[in-house]
Amino acid sequence: MDLDSRNRESPEDNEDKFSSFSSIARWNVHYLKSNPLGELTGSLGDLGTLLPILIALAQVGAIDLATTLVFTGMASILAGAWFGYPLAVQPMKAIAGIVLARGMTLRENMAAGLATGGIVAVVSIVGIQLLLNVIPIPVVRGMRISGGR
Numbered sequence: 001m002d003l004d005s006r007n008r009e010s011p012e013d014n015e016d017k018f019s020s021f022s023s024i025a026r027w028n029v030h031y032l033k034s035n036p037l038g039e040l041t042g043s044l045g046d047l048g049t050l051l052p053i054l055i056a057l058a059q060v061g062a063i064d065l066a067t068t069l070v071f072t073g074m075a076s077i078l079a080g081a082w083f084g085y086p087l088a089v090q091p092m093k094a095i096a097g098i099v100l101a102r103g104m105t106l107r108e109n110m111a112a113g114l115a116t117g118g119i120v121a122v123v124s125i126v127g128i129q130l131l132l133n134v135i136p137i138p139v140v141r142g143m144r145i146s147g148g149r
Contacts, residue, residue: 021082028084043080053096062099062109091116 032039050072058065079085095112098104104112123131 024084025081028081031084043076049093053093053100056100057096057109060100060103062096062104062106064106091120 054063054065054068057063058068092113095109095116099109099112
């Protein structure tokens with residue numbers, strides 16, 4: 001099956017493909033075989049920002065580098081296998097910036113990571129649409145400080 005014929009399939013066909021972990025894994029392997037270079041380069045996309053941040057956090061004692069690399073790698077592999085997408089590191093970069101700026105300890109860093117993971121889990125379970133109905137759109141999109149349009 002080529003990429004063009006996959007795009008022409010109906011949503012019902014895709015529901016069958018993504019109904020179990022084995023069907024998701026088969027689709028992921030098929031996509032990897034059809035675009036190996038793109039998948040390889042995409043898997044390394046965040047290393048340019050993630051590694052310097054992790055090294056800085058390790059130097060100030062806010063993380064254990066070996067443990068962080070092992071568990072981040074395992075989480076990325078699991079997320080990629082299950083969802084077909086890599087693990088997002090944007091929340092981790094935001095936490096790291098605050099930890100470095102404020103000189104937070106390892107325990108404070110762990111608490112921030114667990115709290116962020118808990119929030120993401122709740123949003124995943126409850127559904128983002130429910131939160132979007134409660135939270136005003138300017139907050140979701142980010143309020144503009146300038147008066148210009």
